[in-house]
Amino acid sequence: MGKTRKTPSIIDKPMNFCPGCGHGIIIRLICEVLEELGQDNNVIFPIGVGCSSNLGGGLVADRFHCSHGRAAAVASGMKAVSPENIIVSYQGDGDAYSIGIAETINAAYRNENITVVTVNNTNFGMTGGQMSWTTMPKQKTTTSQLGRDCDKTGYPMKFPELVASQFNIAYAARGSVHSPASINKTKSYIKKAIESQMNNEGYSVVEVMSPCPVNWNMTPVEAMDRIKNELIDYFELGEFKQREVIK
Amino acid sequence: MANIIKVRTERCKECGLCVVNCPKKAIEFEEKINQSGYRAVQVKNELCIACGVCYTMCPDGVYEI
Ligand SMILES: Cc1ncc(C[n+]2csc(CCOP(=O)(O)OP(=O)(O)O)c2C)c(N)n1
Numbered sequence: 001m002g003k004t005r006k007t008p009s010i011i012d013k014p015m016n017f018c019p020g021c022g023h024g025i026i027i028r029l030i031c032e033v034l035e036e037l038g039q040d041n042n043v044i045f046p047i048g049v050g051c052s053s054n055l056g057g058g059l060v061a062d063r064f065h066c067s068h069g070r071a072a073a074v075a076s077g078m079k080a081v082s083p084e085n086i087i088v089s090y091q092g093d094g095d096a097y098s099i100g101i102a103e104t105i106n107a108a109y110r111n112e113n114i115t116v117v118t119v120n121n122t123n124f125g126m127t128g129g130q131m132s133w134t135t136m137p138k139q140k141t142t143t144s145q146l147g148r149d150c151d152k153t154g155y156p157m158k159f160p161e162l163v164a165s166q167f168n169i170a171y172a173a174r175g176s177v178h179s180p181a182s183i184n185k186t187k188s189y190i191k192k193a194i195e196s197q198m199n200n201e202g203y204s205v206v207e208v209m210s211p212c213p214v215n216w217n218m219t220p221v222e223a224m225d226r227i228k229n230e231l232i233d234y235f236e237l238g239e240f241k242q243r244e245v246i247k
Numbered sequence: 248m249a250n251i252i253k254v255r256t257e258r259c260k261e262c263g264l265c266v267v268n269c270p271k272k273a274i275e276f277e278e279k280i281n282q283s284g285y286r287a288v289q290v291k292n293e294l295c296i297a298c299g300v301c302y303t304m305c306p307d308g309v310y311e312i
Contacts, residue, residue, distance in 0.1 A: 005299045007308040017306060019285070020262035024306030180268060180303045213262075220262035 008035045010043075015058035020220020022177045022210025023051055026119055027058070029187045030088060033194055039086045044078055046071040048091030048100070051125045055090060069100020072107035075114040086197060088115045093207075094124040094132040097157055101133070108163040111170070111202040115193045118159065118205065120235065121212035129215030133157045136234065141215070156234065160207050164240035170196040171204035172241040178209070178227040182237065189239065196243050209235055251297050253311040256287035265301035265310070274301060 008031035017023050034040040045063040047055055048071045056065065062085075066074040071089040079087045096104045096118040107114060123141050124130040130143040134156045138147035150156075164172035171193050175186025186208055193204035209231055211223035218226060259281060265288060266274045273294035276286040288309065290301075302310040 003299070003312075005302040005310070005312045007311065012308060014258050015307070019260035020264060021306055024308070025304070028306075028308065180300045183303050220264055221267050224264065 008032050008040060010034070010040050010061045011058055013058045013060065016054050017051065018214045020211060020213045020223060021051070021125075022121065022208070022212075023054065023119060025177045025183060026117065026186075026208050026210060027055055027090065029183065029190055030090070030117060031061075033187060033191045034086070034088075036191070037194060037198065039194070039198070042084070043086045043088060044082070046074040046078060046087065046089040048089070048095035049126075050092035050095045052090050052092050052095065052119060053126070069095050069098075070103045071095070072100065072112075072114065072116055073103040075116070076107050076110070076112040079112060079114050083113070086115070086194060088117060088194065091116070091118050092125065093118055093120040093122065093134045094130075097133040097159055098124075104159070105163070108167050108169050108203050108205065111168050113197055113200055113202055114204075115197045116203070116205045117190065117193075118207045119210045120207050121210045121215075122156070122231065123212060123215050125212045125215055129212070134235075136230065158235065160205055160240050163203075163205060167203075169203040169205070169241060170201035171206075171239070171243050173205075173239040174207045174209070174235060174237050176209035176227055176232055176237055177211070178224045178232075185237070192239075192243060201243060207235075209237075251312065252290055252292070252295055252301075254288060254290055255309050255311070256281050256289070257283070258307045258309045259285055259287035260307055261285035261287065262306065264304040264306070268300050268304045270298060270300060271296055 011031040049068040160172040173189040213223040
């Protein structure tokens with residue numbers, strides 16, 4: 001018999017996500033990691049605006065609903081006044097990159113000792129699937145009805161690569177939830193990110209590619225296939241900034 | 248291996264991610280509808296090897312092993 005697996009108690013309530021949404025998997029991974037590290041009663045979640053806000057219904061942990069895009073700034077403040085707590089901000093791509101890019105980048109620039117988890121579903125899920133900074137070239141959304149024209153609107157942004165190459169941060173990685181193997185890999189990334197915060201190494205960010213079947217007009221299974229066949233060619237998975245092992 | 252896997256059918260949203268990823272094809276949809284209006288999953292216990300893939304893929308915390 002294999003090992004037992006049980007949804008962590010701090011997230012063990014039904015949540016209001018659409019069928020097949022990746023948010024449920026990602027928040028479970030974060031809570032599993034916190035439980036393994038013994039931090040599940042010592043965490044504060046600054047939560048962004050978007051579908052991530054649905055966590056409010058599921059989490060039994062301290063959390064704060066930040067104004068749109070500003071979760072990284074709120075997280076910095078939380079860490080400053082309460083350094084013994086683990087601070088994990090949970091944001092969508094529209095929240096962290098399109099709307100709150102200033103706060104998200106400045107927290108990385110200052111190497112704040114926080115962990116940022118961004119859920120990249122290549123659109124603004126909650127408000128009906130508008131184009132975001134990570135929408136793929138030619139992708140049709142409600143605000144790019146002929147397909148995204150990157151010459152006019154810019155190319156999809158790769159945030160972990162950006163901060164890993166420019167700033168002095170502790171850890172940056174990108175995972176995905178399209179298969180059991182990639183989910184386990186993503187969990188190891190989140191674990192390294194939170195461990196680096198526990199060791200006071202500084203800013204850590206994990207972006208997770210996640211499906212949005214409703215706004216992509218796909219079934220949940222097709223949406224997972226889209227991540228596998230289309231998205232991860234552009235948004236490469238892996239670790240962009242490794243931690244130095246402290247002996 | 249009787250009922251080593253616990254299925255909370257009331258949480259299921261019929262996304263089917265566990266069904267396609269199950270290596271033993273041991274998961275199928277029930278005929279009846281749960282309280283949220285979805286046809287929930289059921290596990291054929293005689294095929295299940297408790298590998299945990301359904302738990303890993305499920306976004307809604309249906310499974311416990
Ligand atoms: C200041 C402000 N502007 C706009 C909105 C509307 N709004 C709510 S959620 C959202 C997009 C969130 O998208 P994302 O962060 O990608 O999260 P997702 O829903 O995709 O998980 C927007 C624009 C708002 N609530 N507040």
